[in-house]
Amino acid sequence: MSTISQSTGPKAEGTAGVFPLAALRRMRVTIATKLIVGFLLVCLIVGITFGVVGIHIIGGLVVEEAQEKVRTDLNVAREIYLNHLDRISDKVRFVANRFSVRDGMVQRDRTKLLGMLAPVREREKLDILGIVDAFGRVLLRTSNPASFGDDQSGDSLIAHVLKSHEPVAASCIMTGDQLRKESTALAERARFEIVPTPKARARTEREETSGLMLKAAAPIFDSENRFIGVAYGGILLNRNFEMVDKIKQTVFQDVKYRGEDIGAATIFQDDLRISTNTKYLDGSRAVGSRAPEDVYAEVAGRGGRWSGRAYGVNTWYLIVCDPIRDLNNRIIGMLSVGIREEKYTDTRMKATVAFVAITLAGGAASMCLFYFIARNISVSVHKLVLASREVARGNLDACVEIASRDELHELADTFNSMASSLKKRDEKLKEFARKKIMQSERLAVIGQLAAGVAHEMNNPLTGIVTYSHLLLERADVQESTREFLRKITIQADRCRSIVRGLLDFSRPKKPDKRPCNLNQVLQECVALVENQSLFHNIEVKKDFQKDLPYVIVDPSLIQQVFMNLIINAAEAMDGNGHLNLMTRLETDGEWVEIVFADSGHGISEENLERIFNPFFTTKEVGHGTGLGLAISFGIVKEHEGTIAVESEMGKGATFTVRLPAKEQKKA
Secondary structure, rough: OOOOOOOHHHHHOOOOOOOOOHHHHHOOOOOOOOOHHHHHHHHHHHHHHHHHHHHHHHHHHHHHHHHHHHHHHHHHHHHHHEEEEHHHHHHHHHHHHHHHHHHHHHHHHHHHHHHHHHHHHHHHHHOEEEEEEEEEEOEEOOOOOOOOOOOOOOOOOHHHHHHHHHEEEEEEOOOOOHHHHOOHHHHHHHHHOOOOOOOEEEOOOOOOOOOEEEEEEEEOOOOOOEEEEEEEEEEEEOOOOHHHHHHHHHHHHHHHHEEEOOOOEEEEOEEEEEEEEOOOOHHHHHHHHOEEEEHHHHHHHOOOOOEEEEEEEEEEEEEEEEEEEEOOOEEEEEEEEEHHHHHHHHHHHHHHHHHHHHHHHHHHHHHHHHHHHHHHHHHHHHHHHHHHHHHOOOOOOOOOOOOOHHHHHHHHHHHHHHHHHHHHHHHHHHHHHHHHHHHHHHHHHHHHHHHHHHHHHHHHHHHHHHHHHHHHHOOOHHHHHHHHHHHHHHHHHHHHHHHHHHHHHHHHOOOOEEEOOOOHHHHHHHHHHHOOOOOEEEEEEEEEOOOOOEEEOOOHHHHHHHHHHHHHHHHOOOOOEEEEEEEEEOOOOEEEEEEEEEOOOOOOOHHHHOOOOOOOOOOOOOOOOHHHHHHHHHHHHHOEEEEEEEEEEOEEEEEEEEOOOOOOOOO
């Protein structure tokens, strides 16, 4: 514990008691110190984080292992439960198939039947064993021979056999009156005073008189295989501890923890414990107590399996609980197996303590080892830092020499190779940049020259075209001369088209953008060409999206692009085929697509990469300048869009123009 002492003189007002922050910032800290401090911080953070996570995981694994064991135990308990039911079914069917029972039924000799069946009930440890006739009236109750003649056709199992003539076995609820008819002792055994239990659901009843029974029924046939009655029998589970004790013995093998049974099995009727190994502090079985409300709600309310932590009378258990259903699939009870949580809580605590101790010991040993490693690393790292600074200043001749034969040595060699590669690449980039600059300058000069030449040629070409057309219109021109004039006119028009293309390509028009309906622009383009002879044998299919939003474009320039693509498609089909035009808005709403798909001869793979290059054309000489697609590409790019093509030889080509659907940024 630190103490604070008072200063008594002028020194208290000086800097002796306070370390200046600026001095702390100027302090030089070695790499080894930083590595050690950093490693210590990492160890603390990682150790604490992983310690907490590890403890949580260990605890989860312990609990999960316990719950998995309990789930397996419940499966065993379920098999024992069903095995008891199967044994009862076998015993009842054995009774139904006895010749003496058949004869007694035919003769309706109750004394004879009682003499045969009473020993069977005692020997097979059945709580009830009886006979009803083919109409459901009781002929004999071996546990209460004086009670007979009442109608049992309303009993679900007996009714099933009366209807189907097939044996059946199931769990069922018998009311207090039904039990009393069988035996007053059974009715008394089934009666419980309901014990108030913590965490149980609210319940107004103070007493339970009905009972949960494992019951079976089998048909009886006479010698001519005619149905003459039903044999039934069963075991009342209320206060019958044979099954739960067998489950405990089979599953937990009577293992104890701190003097108490480690596990318990319980059979519930509704939410009432009617048979259990769970005991009160005085050692008595906790029959009459009730299940926790959350367990009951999941199992009986929703019909699912409940697995988790629950309070069992006087301590916490990890339990798994399944519903018990009757013949009609109604939930009438629950079968539960649980193991004391205390054992696994102690196991988790021991594992946690061991984990923390190992973590701390490992952290301390790691710190000692890392101290020596950090001291050796810091020297080599310092050399690399100095060399890196030299490279950053532009000195690509920097070199690092590290004698150690480890990764730092490889790093130094790699650094030296990198510096050498950077130097070579720097020289190549400089040479490449010089060439590109010279090429760009040449292209710029050529472009200016082409634009100038085109401009200068435009005027004389206009005169040639004009006067050749005027001469053609004169009537006194000879036919041979007229043919020459036509050729002059055609070639002059071609020259003028080339000049116009050069001017458009070298001096592109600045778009005058405004909101535009692309469907309308495309429709106008179709109207302009559909009456031309080239389109007479071309079927134009239009699939325009009706709710297409307006797009900010220059209509005249976009129309120029559309017209060029439509005419190119018609020429690719040699004036015969079908052209599909489609507009659509992409699902993200960002782009509008305009698709031109033709059925022409297609474009080869090698030409696809050059199709938008200036002066590239696959048309015959005299039928194209090779500037149309290049100009269209530039127009679309000026609108911040894209134009793409897909094609296979002999399968046509598809051009897709994509334009932004939202307003474009102003330059």
